[in-house]
Each structure stands twice: as C-alpha cells, then as structure tokens.
Amino acid sequence: MPQILVEALAKTYRVAERTPGLIGAVRGLVHRQWREVWALADVSFSLEAGELLAFIGPNGAGKSTTIKILSGILRPTSGRVEVDGLVPYEDRIHHVARIGVVFGQRSQLWWDLPVIDGFDLLADIYRVEPARYRRRRDELVAMLRLEPLLDQPVRQLSLGQRMRAEFAAALLHDPTILFLDEPTIGLDAPSKLAVREFVRRLNREQGVTVLLTTHDMHDVEALAERVIVIGHGRLLVDGPFASLRAGVLAERRLYIDFVGPAPMLDIDGVTIKAREGRSLELTFNPGRLPAPKLIAAITSSHAVDDIHVEEPAIEEVIARLYELHDAHEA
Numbered sequence: 001m002p003q004i005l006v007e008a009l010a011k012t013y014r015v016a017e018r019t020p021g022l023i024g025a026v027r028g029l030v031h032r033q034w035r036e037v038w039a040l041a042d043v044s045f046s047l048e049a050g051e052l053l054a055f056i057g058p059n060g061a062g063k064s065t066t067i068k069i070l071s072g073i074l075r076p077t078s079g080r081v082e083v084d085g086l087v088p089y090e091d092r093i094h095h096v097a098r099i100g101v102v103f104g105q106r107s108q109l110w111w112d113l114p115v116i117d118g119f120d121l122l123a124d125i126y127r128v129e130p131a132r133y134r135r136r137r138d139e140l141v142a143m144l145r146l147e148p149l150l151d152q153p154v155r156q157l158s159l160g161q162r163m164r165a166e167f168a169a170a171l172l173h174d175p176t177i178l179f180l181d182e183p184t185i186g187l188d189a190p191s192k193l194a195v196r197e198f199v200r201r202l203n204r205e206q207g208v209t210v211l212l213t214t215h216d217m218h219d220v221e222a223l224a225e226r227v228i229v230i231g232h233g234r235l236l237v238d239g240p241f242a243s244l245r246a247g248v249l250a251e252r253r254l255y256i257d258f259v260g261p262a263p264m265l266d267i268d269g270v271t272i273k274a275r276e277g278r279s280l281e282l283t284f285n286p287g288r289l290p291a292p293k294l295i296a297a298i299t300s301s302h303a304v305d306d307i308h309v310e311e312p313a314i315e316e317v318i319a320r321l322y323e324l325h326d327a328h329e330a
C-alpha cells in the first residue's frame, strides 16, 4: 500500500467575473457573475514511504493546489486522496500530526516572537511530549545551525535564516511526510545549497517522505530521483529524473567567446543558434556528442576566450513537453 495515493484528483475554483468601470463594479455587487477555473483536471499518482518526488510545471499548473489538498488545507472537487490511510481534508487533526509543510512564500512562525518561542508554541499546538520535543528541537537546531538565531524575532531574520527556522518549525513534531512548496524561492546560492543538503539528509538518513514543488531545475537535479511534470492540471510525465533528462532534457547549449571573430563551425550533430561578433551559441546532444569531446574539437582548432555549457531552462523543458504531449493527443 503506497503512503500517498492520489486518484483522478480534480479541483475547480470559483472566481468572480469583473466587469470594467464603476457601473460594472456596482452591478457586480448586486449580480455577481462567477466563472470556474480548473486548477486540476485529472491527476493520479502514488508515492511509497521514503520516496523523494519533485513536482514541476509552469506557473498555474496546479502544483500548489495539489500540495494544499494533500496537506488538508483544501478539499478537492472530485477524486480520492489518502495519506497514510487518512483522507487529509476529512481528518485534519490526525493528518497534520503526521505531516510537515513548508511554503516558500509563507511563514508558520510568529513574526514578532523570538524563534525559540515560536518553536515552543508549535510544540504545544502539536502536543509534543516535552522531553521528545527538546530532543527533536536540539537535533534540528544543530542540523540547521540555528543556535545563534534562537533569540531573534522572526522579522529580523534574513530569508535564508528564516527558511532554516521554517524547516525546523515544520519538523518539530517529527512528521514522516514533508510537503515543500517552492522551498528555495528567492534564496541566494549558499542558502539553496543548505536547504538541498538538509532535505537530502532528512530523506536519506531519517527516511522522511518528501514531495517538493520547485521552479529550480537544480533543486530537482540535486534531490529527486523521481519527477512528475504537471501542466494544465494534468500529469504529463511521471518517471525517473534520469530518463526525463535523457529524453526531453537531452539538448545542451554551448556558449563560446572566441579571441577573434566567431568562425563558421560545421560539426556533425551541432546546431548554430546565434552568432554575434566574437560569440557563438550552439546546441548539441551530449548523449551523441559528449561535451568534453565537442569542446576539445573547438579549442584544438580555434583560440577561445571563454566557454560554458548550459542546460535548458525549466520553461524550455516544459514547453517541449507540451509539444510532445499535444502531438501525442492529436
């Protein structure tokens, strides 16, 4: 029996139609027109205990809605959800004792309270037995290097520091499942690395099941073995990251600055995308032509000033997935 089971999940939101202008606004107060927005059309997947799954997709794809339903905040329009045998939105009290949630854009700590007081309050709310709480809190404080921040009010923390405190807050009651909604959003590079390292340890060493949404492909690469791509409220892909990468993500971009004007390159399997002055941008498939081989071929015959390889941005990957999906549906 999987730990998380999602079957034919659908969610519509009812939003008020706005008529422009003052008269429209007044009329809207009297006869409000509603329109339905399909956030999720039909999503099914399951997750075994101890898995780490990344949920990716463009803005508005339905990722946050899925996390909100799984964490019991929202009720779906139709479909079935079970987490550890419970229906999250029907048995919230028991459910929240087993899960931890971190929203990158929202805080569960109290803005004006010192971090440690917020932790104490949460332990009370979750009714964590005092000795167990102190043990878990000290463990998390050490893992997340929170000691120097404990007496500071949350509002004085930097975003990176606050996210570390948020992770501890979400885990004080020792949940076996962690939902993360864009946990690295807005963080600088060292803070992102710290978050990834912490999530990895939590999953690998403590066996916590993690479901994560992100727009950062580096999060996915660093953490997830399995990836679900969601778009238009539907599942587009569910599989190992390695195969997604080898298929849709195969293309790499190479940027080269030459010492002199950019030469005409004619290499099998390489497409020139842009040429300007001394610069050249090209694409290649590393499965067919490994990057070191390509770079060696170019640098052995041309003087190069700078060179770097880039993976396609997540938006490009998603756009490509849409094309494949639409072609398949047609």
Ligand SMILES: Nc1ncnc2c1ncn2[C@@H]1O[C@H](COP(=O)(O)OP(=O)(O)OP(=O)(O)O)[C@@H](O)[C@H]1O
Pocket: 013, 014, 015, 037, 038, 039, 057, 058, 059, 060, 061, 062, 063, 064, 065, 066
């Ligand atoms: N409370 C709400 N009321 C009305 N519509 C909503 C509400 N929340 C979400 N939506 C709509 O549902 C759709 C899915 O939104 P959701 O926030 O789940 O997407 P997302 O994949 O998390 O996007 P993002 O990457 O931008 O966070 C969007 O069209 C959004 O406008």
